[in-house]
Amino acid sequence: xxxxxxxxxxxxxxxxxxxxxxxxxxxxxxxxxxxxxxxxxxxxxxxxxxxxxxxxxxxxxxxxxxxxxxxxxxxxxxxxxxxxxxxxxxxxxxxxxxxxxxxxxxxxxxxxxxxxxxxxxxxxxxxxxxxxxxxxxxxxxxxxxxxxxxxxxxxxxxxxxxxxxxxxxxxxxxxxxxxxx
Numbered sequence: 001x002x003x004x005x006x007x008x009x010x011x012x013x014x015x016x017x018x019x020x021x022x023x024x025x026x027x028x029x030x031x032x033x034x035x036x037x038x039x040x041x042x043x044x045x046x047x048x049x050x051x052x053x054x055x056x057x058x059x060x061x062x063x064x065x066x067x068x069x070x071x072x073x074x075x076x077x078x079x080x081x082x083x084x085x086x087x088x089x090x091x092x093x094x095x096x097x098x099x100x101x102x103x104x105x106x107x108x109x110x111x112x113x114x115x116x117x118x119x120x121x122x123x124x125x126x127x128x129x130x131x132x133x134x135x136x137x138x139x140x141x142x143x144x145x146x147x148x149x150x151x152x153x154x155x156x157x158x159x160x161x162x163x164x165x166x167x168x169x170x171x172x173x174x175x176x177x178x179x180x181x
Contacts, residue, residue: 001067007075008122012113019078020122022067023060023086027076030083032056038105042168044143045105063088073100073126077110077119084110087123089135100127102137104146116149124153128181135181140165141173155179 003024012018023031036050066072070091077085084107089100102123106116127135139146141160151157155177164174 001073003064003067007126008118010118012079012110012115012118014113016079016110016113018084018113018115018118020075020119021078023063023074023076025060025064027083028053028057028060031060031086034083034086034105034107037107041108043105043108044140044146044167048166066090070130073123073130075119075123075126077106077115079110079113079115083107085115085119087119089123089127089130089132091130091132098131098133100130100132100135102135104137111145116146117152120149120153124179124181133181135179137177139175139177140167141175142167147175147177150177153179 001022003022005022006019008020010018032051032053035047035056038045039047039050063072063074067074072091073089075087076083085105087104089102091097092099092101104116104120124135137150139150158176158178160173160175162173163171165172
């Protein structure tokens with residue numbers, strides 16, 4: 001996989017042209033805006049404060065290296081030329097090299113278009129091609145849309161740990177889900 005490599009194209013439910021591809025250096029400003037918009041939305045993500053271009057540059061550099069080393073699969077969705085979604089599989093190490101941990105986020109204007117479904121389906125296929133045998137993900141227990149998507153794609157719930165996330169003035173549990181490949 002190479003930066004910028006196109007993996008898939010499709011038309012969203014709202015008729016938008018979507019390209020799923022590997023992120024590239026030219027995405028840096030879009031990635032910063034994407035992450036900071038999610039932070040400002042205060043949605044279901046781990047980030048709790050806005051990031052700088054320098055921080056995202058470091059992350060992107062590490063991500064490109066990890067992709068080259070086959071330690072990560074990273075995909076972006078671009079809709080009509082605009083950065084819309086990002087997802088990854090972080091390949092575990094040692095006795096867990098057959099396991100990948102998933103993260104996914106879709107920008108607010110592009111939700112409910114089927115982009116998350118297509119992006120995650122593509123990510124799962126790339127995980128299979130990479131020889132992974134098990135995918136794991138963690139989700140806020142009150143993120144009903146995401147949980148529905150994951151279960152629609154075959155993920156099963158493994159359990160709930162209460163109070164893991166500080167979210168909007170309260171503590172919310174974390175659901176762990178898994179998908180054998």
